[in-house]
Structures are given as C-alpha cells and as structure tokens.
Amino acid sequence: MSALTDRLDACKAEGRAALVGYLPVGYPDVATSLAAMRVLVEAGCDIVEVGPPYSDPVLDGPMIQHAAARALEGGVKVDDAFAAVSVVAEAGAVPVVMSYANLMLQRGWSRFAADLKAAGGAGVITPDLTPDAAPAWVDAAREEGVDTIFLVAPSTTRERMQLTCDASTGFVYATPLMGVTGERASVGDAAERVVKGARDAGAERVCIGVGVATGAQAAEIAGYADGVIVGTALVRALGDEGDLERLRAKVTELAEGVRAAR
Amino acid sequence: MTGSLQEAPGPYFGEFGGRFVPEALMAALDELTDAYDKARIDPEFTGELERLAREYTGRPSIVTEVPRFAAHCGGARVLLKREDLNHTGSHKINNVLGQALLTKRLGKSRVIAETGAGQHGVATATAAALMGLDCVIYMGEEDTERQSLNVARMRLLGAEVIPVATGTRTLRDAINEAFRDWVANVETTNYVFGTAAGPHPFPAMVRDFQRVISVEARAQMLALGGLPDAVLACVGGGSNAIGSFDAFLDDADVRLIGCEAAGDGVETGRHAATLTGGRPGILHGSMSYILQDEDGQTQPSHSISAGLDYPGVGPEHTWLSSIGRAEYWPVTDAEAMEAFRLLTRTEGILPAIESAHALAGVIRLGRELGPGATLLVTLSGRGDKDVEQAARWFEMLPEDEETA
Incomplete structure (x- = not known):
C-alpha cells in the first residue's frame, strides 16, 4: 500500500474515479507552473503528475512538446520538478512524476527515487521505460518505497500485459489510443478493452490517460476506470500567458465529470 | 568460433543498446525482430536481397586505388570502397532494400523514415517506389533547406516529405517525429530506420544489411595482396562505419577508425563528435553515448554535414570504443572540406561531405604511418547533393564573384 493506492481507494469509497492532472514544470515559467500545480489541487485533482520537461519527448503531441520546449528555453531544471512535487504534497494531493528515462538515468536511478521520496512524491510514471x-x-524504486507506474497500450500483448501489471505498483497507466498525448473527440471502446486487459492481468487500480479533454469524457471513463488522467487540455488552458483562472475552470469541469459517472 | 566480435546479435552490446521505447511500440519491435530472425536464415529472403544488390544496386561495389590523393597522405597506399557508386548514390540503399523486403513480409503497406542529408530518405523513397509501398519521410526543416535537391528527388519518387519544425529542426527531431507517427500507425506502418542506432533490433539488423561493405572489401583487399593496416569510415549514427568494420573485427591487426564530425572543433561545443565529447545516456530507444547537459537534456549538435549532424551514435560503436577495438577521431568542418577538395581535384571523384570526414582521417593517419601503410576508406556517398554547399564554402558561386 502507498499514498497513491490509499488515495485511489478513498476516491473509490466515495463512489467515483480519481482525477489525475498533469502539468510540465516550468511552463510558462517556473513560478507560474508552481502556482498552477496548487490550482490543480484546489480545483479538485486528487493526484498531480509533475512532468520535468525533456528535450526529446517522443510520446508527446504538439501541445506538450511546445510547453516543454518553452520551459527548457526558460532554463527549467529537473530539480524544479522536485520543488513542484513538494508544492503538490503541501497543497494536499498525491504527487507523482512523469519522466522520460534519460533524466532519471543521469541523476541516477537510486538518487532519483530518493529525491522524489524526500520531496514527498509517491511514484514515477515512465513513458519510455x-x-x-x-x-x-524497479529495484531502486522498491528500495525507497516509490511506486513504479508503467504504461499499457492497445497493442500490448497478453504476455506483456502480465509482465507490466506485475511490475506496476500504485496503478497501471492505460493509454486507450495508439498515438501521442493530445485531446481526442472520443477515446472509444479501446479504452474499456485496455482496462479490462489490465484487470484480467491482476491490476487492482487502472487509470486512463491520453486523449481526455472534457468533463463528459471524464465522466464516461470514470464509469470503468479508477482514475482519469488529463494533461494536454490543462496545458492548453494554462497557456503561454499562464491563465490560472482558465485552468481552474477546466479542472473544475473535469472534477465534476469524474463525480458525475456512477 | 568463440570470441568472435562479428555479427553481435544484440539487444545489448556490452552495456549499450537495449530497447527504451514506449510500450505501444513493443509489440511492433517484437514482431519486427521475429520477422527478421526468420528472414535472415530464409534462402528466399536472402536470395532476393542478393539479387536486388546485384541487379538493382549494382553490387559488388568496386575498390579504387587513389595514388594522386595518396601523395598527400604521407605516401601511404589509399583505396576507396566505392559505396558512392551504388544506385541512389550512397550505402543507404543496402539497408533500405532489406527493410523494405521485410515490410512486405510483415504484410504492411506503408513505410516511414527519417533523413538528415536526404540520402536515407531518397533510398527509402526509391525502395518504396520499387516495391509499391506508401512512403512518408520526416526531415528536419533546416535539412530540407540545406538539401533541397534531395527533397525534390524524394517527391519525384512519390514520397511525401514532411519538414519537421520542432526542436533543432534537424535529424534528431525528424527521428522524434517518425517515432510519433509509428506509435499512431503501427498496424499499417513499418519504420525503416536509417542508421545502426535506435531500439533493438535496429542496430544489429542495420549492421547486418550494411555488412556487405566489409565482406566484399575484405575479399577485395585479400585479392589485391593483403588486409589493410586500417579501415576508416565516417560516423554519424554509424551505419556505413559498422558495415565497413564488421568483417574486419576479428582481424586484430587491422585498425578500425571512425571519423566523427567535430564541426567548429570539439572544444567550441559546436560539434557532433558524440564519442569524443559525450557520455552514456538514453536517446531514441537505446543506451549509448549522447551529447547532453548535466540534467540529461540532449544538446544541439553541429556539423557542416547534415548526415553526421546527430547528437547520438549507434550502441555497437560505443561498445567497440569501450573495449578498445575501434578508435573514434574528431574531424572538423574545415578538415573535411579540405579533404573534399583534395579528392575532387586529384582524382576527379566528388565525395559526399559526410564521407569527406573519413578522407580527412586518412590524410591524418597516412601522414602518421607513412609509406608502406595501406589504408582502406569507405566512400559512403557521392557529393552531387553537396555541390551547392561546397561551392558556397569555397566561394565559387556567381554571387561570390560579384561581391568579391
């Protein structure tokens, strides 16, 4: 059990899915991004995914690529992600980090896990690991008691589904679509199929990410998943001008969505 | 034979290589690995590939001795392995025909590829035309500007060329964009990777398809009197170099030298000499050396040669460097262009600017070893695509005269 599973279970006990919000640290600048993390928590995110921007984000669509590039131009460092984790923890949500592998490797697997733990973080989502x-x-994370959250996709074979669900703690991150991050009009039946595949492989908690943009979609997904992950739509709401009120309105809409489902 | 370094199977070469990609691509990479493992021992596949090499590419490529060029190389004997004479003008076709045939075996109808200088893109577009496949090429916007002739060639061949405007607008960003396309379209699409880097099985598979260079060259050298003292090739990702080295790996007396692009000089920070100026990291799906900052952000590379302008390098090269079997030398833009000029003026052979980096290595090594040394260098491509850029470098364009 962990802070992450406790929070997901508490949401379930309320008869709803958890709302997981993603933002890259440093967009549009470090100070505004920290304020934005606080807004996510105040407006109803149960879990916040902090993204340290990476120079080569192969699993991200144009919006998050843009935000990452802008943050890197502004001089954001991986250290800033740990500061953001502390902000989220203090504000009362459960912080996790979503990081590309090389940023973790360069800090050192063990040090990355230890720094996250020290900042109050619960786990790491690894899009290219x-x-x-x-x-x-995995060894370093277990040593520190940090959750390892791995992704599954519609193309994931039964064997790999088993392997991935066995190695995931906290939750399993299911991507319902083949493609990069970004909003979609519909996440379709594939989402339900991926969630079912993960549950068949023994996953107790499955959250859905990639493609969710609206409160209505959040409500739909909350009908069969333990959590709804939203990234691109939040980054777009925040925007280059760092509009915290527009962000708050978007999170509020999504938070109502996850509560409207069951 | 135990202890052979040849044809290392991957996924790891020492501690380098592996497969660091989104889960969404794992099934496709497994499928590709499986198809390749079967194809490489299937006489129908190998026979068809050999036929295409012979009747389409024009293999075996010849070896040319270049005495007038060698006169500037300390009197060493210099021989060129002429991959520039292949159909489409570079070694890239060797790999592309193999991967395009595999695409057909996988039952897929669409290929995507990244390209830097445009050579791999042209080769892929060519193979797609030959085999009736849809083809999309990703190319950094900066590269589409400096290699506009190759963009036109690809479009004439029926490929769609998508300029990539993100990041540094070069090869690295083209690879990112190709991976994004692949994640979204993996059911219909095969990614024809152009160099001996990326996730397993690409480094080993691309090496196998390029190995023909050294297999032929080794036999040609023996027929000419004996193995060379050194084999040299340019290294960006490193496909022509690994293909030039592989059959010589167990010949302990043959030095293997990869020439990296040092741009304005490694000390200036404006370079693409990954093994000289980088350190271990993960980029584009494998563990190797990369140019990066303290946090692990990839650093922009710089080279006059679009084909070598890449902040990573294939994992097998990193391994060969780490065990001391191969050496990697930095060669600046200026050194490469001097070698370009020299080969053109002394032998009437216009090399690709990429290949000119290896020629600069030959000049340096020849002067070090002197008469009696025999040096084999892979001329990976021809310089037709580089005429405008070279003319600008040497101030030979009409506007240079007007402003002079």
Missing part, C-alpha cells in the same frame, strides 16, 4: 528495460529502476 518498460519494466523489462529497467530492472535497475
């Missing part, structure tokens, strides 16, 4: 590619990361 699968459990079989990273036994050293």
